[in-house]
Ligand SMILES: Nc1nc2c(c(=O)[nH]1)N[C@H]1C(S)=C(S)[C@@H](COP(=O)(O)OP(=O)(O)OC[C@H]3O[C@@H](n4cnc5c(=O)[nH]c(N)nc54)[C@H](O)[C@@H]3O)O[C@H]1N2
């Protein structure tokens with residue numbers, strides 16, 4: 001008999017509702033849930049293959065441990081934890097806590113267990129060596145927003161459902177399905193902008209799918225976005241178009257500093273450096289100022305480049321100066337249901353964001369978001385001395401493929417005394433581990449988007465229970481993390497995790513009951529925990545968070561409010577309405593103002609001035625950029641047959657004129673090399689590429705020995721991150737430069 005199950009897709013930030021048909025314990029059909037409050041039936045090829053992912057025979061279903069012969073072999077959970085406990089103690093005794101490190105990968109951001117139990121585990125370990133995908137991704141945006149608005153989760157989200165003008169830089173949401181902008185069916189939403197008489201403009205060195213669907217597209221020299229944005233700011237001042245709006249009266253500081261900083265960056269001065277004509281820049285500035293509402297949105301092409309933080313900052317400077325900060329149709333702040341730093345504590349001001357509180361040992365690269373740049377991971381393992389990393393745990397991460405110079409990292413991993421991977425595959429990274437602890441299939445655990453409800457274009461909440469029971473004996477990720485927490489706390493491998501979990505629940509309830517702005521201020525923590533009923537694990541903590549959150553029932557204070565039970569009774573999700581203006585309430589800067597000119601960012605402007613000299617010459621004149629692909633998910637969905645069938649995924653796109661100059665025919669094998677390495681792959685001629693720019697997707701290169709991802713290995717592709725240069729970073733955030741890498745192209749052989 002067929003049954004249906006509803007499940008939020010955990011595979012990307014769009015958080016689509018899926019409707020699964022289950023027959024005899026198998027997923028036989030996946031459709032978009034047309035009643036989902038946010039996605040209204042939208043689905044992409046990845047979500048449609050979630051059943052195949054669940055069924056993948058290569059997906060790990062038992063822990064693996066390295067034996068005396070050096071090979072990874074199945075073992076029991078108890079064996080795995082006992083081994084970890086023993087090694088942990090030995091490393092701790094000899095080297096102390098700074099010898100431990102962690103890398104948290106992209107799937108952690110989609111995991112309720114990972115988000116709730118990951119940080120406490122890291123706290124129990126007590127190391128500053130925390131790395132994550134943020135430093136090959138969005139850290140610059142979080143730093144810029146954090147310094148301007150007071151918390152790293154106060155991200156300005158384009159209100160695309162109401163905007164009249166959308167300027168997109170370095171993002172391809174028709175393929176990526178949106179990032180730092182949870183907006184399922186971006187194409188449909190974008191269409192309505194046109195129907196309202198609005199306009200979409202895309203700035204990208206490649207005429208992307210999004211650019212094709214837009215009203216206007218301009219090529220930009222990779223890395224030229226900071227120059228372009230500064231010139232827009234310059235033009236706004238120059239032409240008297242600066243009108244932040246009455247709603248920001250008395251709430252804005254730093255306008256004059258911004259005007260001054262923008263002085264050298266006239267449209268005429270930047271035109272050569274960014275490859276866009278001065279008149280076009282001025283026109284865009286005028287259009288942004290004149291539109292009834294407008295939003296500037298930048299994504300991975302603007303963050304993973306040498307001026308990632310400056311660019312991210314300038315994007316919101318433009319939004320602010322044109323009157324579009326925190327107003328409908330502009331950029332706004334989502335109000336998430338499970339609370340976030342900008343819905344907690346006193347409204348309107350706070351401690352603000354601090355950066356560079358500590359630094360890496362080898363290069364002195366500064367901390368941001370409580371983390372160090374992953375670019376520095378290999379050298380922090382290699383460099384001897386106090387604090388040398390001897391042990392690493394990766395959670396849902398594949399940094400060997402995802403971060404620059406992964407070959408160097410792979411070698412470094414083999415020198416560790418203890419490496420643990422919590423992963424679903426034995427892949428390019430986890431194959432180096434002493435122990436792999438398998439995570440459950442996405443359909444075997446519950447789901448709630450703690451992160452993406454913070455970045456959504458509408459306020460919403462959506463909870464899914466597990467579709468299938470986990471196989472007997474398997475642990476959920478939160479149970480794995482609690483057992484590791486027990487080990488790190490000295491309680492040992494066999495410790496009961498229930499009491500630790502109870503402690504976390506009491507701690508959370510205690511924080512709420514001590515907060516004057518919480519609906520449960522002054523109440524007894526134990527009473528709140530008891531009111532959460534017989535739930536345990538992430539469900540209990542989520543229930544407490546929801547009930548104390550901005551829409552919560554406050555444990556009775558607001559009886560109609562949100563609870564986990566209410567979400568369970570609403571399998572299509574709960575719509576919490578369009579975004580609302582939130583300034584000044586959402587601000588958590590120390591001044592209680594929007595800080596338009598954070599000193600940490602202004603200090604990086606002189607470095608940008610050097611770029612005014614124009615594009616530097618290099619190699620045979622090519623710059624490498626990346627791209628997302630509809631049927632791919634970073635480094636790890638290439639083991640699903642349906643997603644890798646069809647045209648070759650990992651190719652280098654090159655403008656036909658460049659290809660002719662380099663002597664590379666369409667469809668021919670080519671060698672792409674940088675000063676760090678070279679890869680071989682198929683060249684595809686494409687008029688969509690800007691002259692002088694080539695594009696290769698990341699996450700490929702599945703030819704590593706010792707892996708068990710048989711489909712992916714048969715469609716290996718090449719690892720573009722062998723070309724990256726781990727020395728090149730956005731100076732403020734330490735984020736890797738993944739776009740604009742000088743390369744040379746030649747025919748293979
Ligand atoms: N050159 C270049 N490099 C890039 C980028 C780029 O644009 N260009 N993009 C960067 C970006 S934005 C990101 S986010 C990173 C992503 O890079 P990573 O952080 O490495 O994340 P993924 O590549 O998604 O790898 C996810 C890992 O988690 C495992 N996994 C999947 N599901 C689960 C699960 O439920 N639980 C657990 N425990 N594990 C799971 C997978 O098997 C895989 O090993 O790559 C970055 N690297």
Ligand SMILES: Nc1nc2c(c(=O)[nH]1)N[C@H]1C(S)=C(S)[C@@H](COP(=O)(O)OP(=O)(O)OC[C@H]3O[C@@H](n4cnc5c(=O)[nH]c(N)nc54)[C@H](O)[C@@H]3O)O[C@H]1N2
Pocket residue numbers: 012013106137169170171172173175176177178179203204205206208220221222223224225299300301302305625626627628629630631632633634695739740
């Ligand atoms: N199908 C699919 N969806 C995904 C992912 C996936 O792997 N596959 N990954 C997910 C992840 S982890 C993330 S972070 C998001 C990323 O989401 P997006 O940022 O939308 O990702 P991309 O499609 O890589 O779009 C980046 C665009 O920036 C352009 N670009 C490169 N360099 C520059 C530059 O210097 N300036 C400008 N202006 N543009 C530049 C590229 O040509 C590309 O079109 O996607 C997520 N969604």
Ligand code: SF4
Pocket residue numbers: 009010011012013014015016042043044045046047048177184
């Ligand atoms: S767009 Fe993202 S969330 Fe939606 S089905 Fe595809 S992978 Fe899942």
Ligand SMILES: [Mo]
Pocket residue numbers: 106133137
């Ligand atoms: Mo990402």
